[in-house]
Amino acid sequence: MTSPGAPRDVRRLLTDGALSLVGQIPSASNLTLVCDSTLDDDTARCVYKPVRGEAPLWDFPDGTLAGREVAARLIDAALGWDLIPETVLREQGPPGAELGPGMLQIWIDGPDEPAGPEPVEIFDAAEIPAGYAPILRAHDDDGSVVALAHATDERLHRLAVLDAVLNNADRKGGHILTDRDGRLYGIDHGLTLHTEPKLRTVLWGWAGAPAAAELRADLARLRTRLADDTAFRKTLRESISEAEVDALTARTAALADGRELPTPPDRRAIPWPLF
Template structure:
């Protein structure tokens, strides 16, 4: 039995609420024939209203982002579905187990996305922003010059992610790096806000462009039909335009836009 089958058909039990989330978000356990999987559950009726995204659409945008990730073959977004849960229909996403040994993490150096003292950017990291921490000390927002992060940065350009915070990137104990919290994506207007600006103005490699081209082909058939169940035809058309734009000009965008970084950044 696969984990996806457990999430699709298993009985859901709420283990607790994730208080740091802006929308109603719960840690759940799905059980099917004695097998269990942990997952994140976001009921549609728990979505906070947003002025620029229609009410009740965030779960569909989360699912659409997963479908795009799967079509690219990148495994950026954990397995995601929409199904009934304890508080009604909502998004269900596979839980990502992360390292929890603080001593090990400290010995390994900064997180993939982190704040470091000003002037002390570690080797292999890219500086993004100078700021002050809560104590008033000058710090630098950095992220690793890591291929897995770079792929997420390209993915965010495609889905027009308006909220790529540092806390929305998870490093799993399986060695994967995942993006989560994709409720404010796929708007027809340019809303890209991200902490992953380290590759701004840099060319996109040929292997990535080949995957993006395949995504464009998939969008012409079944993927486009499936996405229109969750986002509007104009938003699907805007996704197609972003794909074509990146293929024609394969360079990562620059942060010369209003509010290029989400706040808070974590």
Template sequence: MAADVPAALELLRSGVLTVHGRLADASNAALYCSVALDGVSALCVYKPVRGERPLWDFPDGTLAGREVAAYELAAATGWALIPPTVLREGPFGAGMVQIWVEPDPKAAPLLALQDPRGPEAGWLPIVEAEVGEGRTALLVHLDDQRLRRIAVLDAVLNNADRKGGHLLSAADGRIYGIDHGVTFAVPGKLRTLLWGWAEQPLTEEAVEMLGRLREELAGPLGERLRPHLTEAELTATRERVAGLLRGGCHPVPSQEWPAIPWPPV
């Protein structure tokens, strides 16, 4: 269903939402649901605003809107990186509703621990990690164009929480990013495991996309984001796009903000 975007959005917006349980590992209320309309149904995640925990660095009650804004921006890239997502009323009030993506158990791993002396071919280093008894290993991620696109998206979103568990390899061959509630802050907060391309030149594809995104943020996309973000956050988003285009490279880890999310997976 995630690949059929128009049908998924119509189902999410207009379907009957039924709650089946709660995702225990989520830091905020995240409910496992189904949504049905005219004989069509799909699984989804519903995150009601009233279930959001207060954060010191994000305004209360804004995380669901940020998830929707992240989806709208991701959709504008043309890369299908975030499952279809809407803001709607549900059994526990207004909240974010997103199509459920089931991870493919047969998919190759995206992260690994390898010899600390260097990554194997096809992998990129993240950080050296302690693995117990005085031993270390190199945490690495796959050198994959799909992940590289997500790294570019995260730099635009200013994503403060790109954990390994927020990357899902689907049976359709796509890699989806989920959990985008802590995005779009004005100060730099990028925390991610996808640092393997730091300082490397952006691909031609990425530069072309960012050019389109800059134009759309000044027009229809900016209007779609406005209900969910402040004017300062919209301005900062435009500035991040412009900065990536000026520099022409993937960002590097900040020295003023933790660059790796915790826990990383």
């Protein structure tokens, strides 16, 4: 392991480290393997999703989910928000799992004990805590009324704006993590960056309102980079299509100019399952 206080180059560790297979996440909808990546004296836990293990979808082109995860992280890093764990494309997974190219993402360790309600939770509809916005109400098995609600703090607002930029079709509650220091992350960005409106999310609390002013300033810088930085566009084009980069640019420009965040469509507004 890295010596105490030594900086960790997570991207290099993921890109160049030797992979070893730890196990599989059986609940994932696509093949998802847990690995260790070792470089020099440093080892990090990570997640590997091979292109070959992606389930076919009717509304996303086959074999593109890993690239979308990589592109989503590049966009998040360009904004300076660092909401998505470091993610790279590897040409091969760990020995013993010869599955070809796939995305590799650093693992996020959660707290040993939750400090309070999760960022997204189901509450008794009459007992939603202050600072939470109800999104959906339903009847529990015993007939009681429950509500799906999310926190309304700055961290979740930034993630909701990022989802609008990415056109995220799969923001489940279980795709929002907090680490041991309380830092928030979003994971599972394979269903993003489509040219058609696809936003499906449990973070509708800011729908119909513009992004916060400080976030619009970051979006304006991203808009400029998408327009002027040909190297950045070329890098994105390694993962998504030209039309998808153009659609990303249009969404970013609209939000930077103060356009309201999308409102829920008439159907398929919330992903299922919720977590």
